[in-house]
Amino acid sequence: MLQSAQRNEYPGEFLRYRVEIAPSVLAADFGRLADQIRAVERGGASIIHLDVMDGHFVPNITIGPPVVAALRKATSLRLDCHLMISDPDRYIEDFRRAGADMISVHQEACMHLDRTLAYIRSCGALAGAVINPATPAETLREVLECVDYILVMSVNPGFGGQEFIPRTLEKVRRLARWREEHGYAYRLEIDGGVDASNIAEVVRAGIDMVVAGSSVFHTQDPAVAVELLLQRAESAIMIQI
Ligand code: DX5
Numbered sequence: 001m002l003q004s005a006q007r008n009e010y011p012g013e014f015l016r017y018r019v020e021i022a023p024s025v026l027a028a029d030f031g032r033l034a035d036q037i038r039a040v041e042r043g044g045a046s047i048i049h050l051d052v053m054d055g056h057f058v059p060n061i062t063i064g065p066p067v068v069a070a071l072r073k074a075t076s077l078r079l080d081c082h083l084m085i086s087d088p089d090r091y092i093e094d095f096r097r098a099g100a101d102m103i104s105v106h107q108e109a110c111m112h113l114d115r116t117l118a119y120i121r122s123c124g125a126l127a128g129a130v131i132n133p134a135t136p137a138e139t140l141r142e143v144l145e146c147v148d149y150i151l152v153m154s155v156n157p158g159f160g161g162q163e164f165i166p167r168t169l170e171k172v173r174r175l176a177r178w179r180e181e182h183g184y185a186y187r188l189e190i191d192g193g194v195d196a197s198n199i200a201e202v203v204r205a206g207i208d209m210v211v212a213g214s215s216v217f218h219t220q221d222p223a224v225a226v227e228l229l230l231q232r233a234e235s236a237i238m239i240q241i
């Protein structure tokens, strides 16, 4: 018989799938976003990942609260706003009001990360901390108790379609180990270069939420692409008993 491997269980809101796929709309066709979201929903996606870039913290500019508000009307899936912006505190409330359920900020962009995470929670969203490939997991040690999720960047932020950096998985394993050793409740998310060929290794390292842009939207059928990722993820954490 096959049974899912024992993993930490997390409170309510997050638990629809053991591993969740969060398609990143950065790779979608912006001319028909609502359609594209319906497609990934059909495929089993449970989170929509929204990349917010300011042309300052990262060398690219993308979307702001009005687009988040429009998407809020188009889907009931959780909206996960990944803020790649300097001084994120200035905009957190705007994104929450626009409909973000999850808001993550970069450790590298926050002078007072503990305060920023508490602020996100006080606005009623789940609070995420993000680390770039060059940022050690240790920089989050003091906030592990007060963060809802940690997003490990597996590419340097700014663009979709980049190649996965394998050594970032070592950080994921460390964060998963700390979680187990100390009973922390944070979930682990990964972002950048994940596709059907590496998702098994990613979830085995301890990832619960997988962001996928090109491998979902740059395909013939985004619904089928999400299904495939979910299947690969689920079978990677099955064990034979
Ligand atoms: C990169 C963004 C990612 C990106 C992922 O800065 O944070 O969310 O869209 O895209 P893929 O899956 O194509 O690497």
Ligand code: ZN
Residues within 6 Å of the ligand: 024, 049, 050, 051, 082, 191, 211
């Ligand atoms: Zn992202």
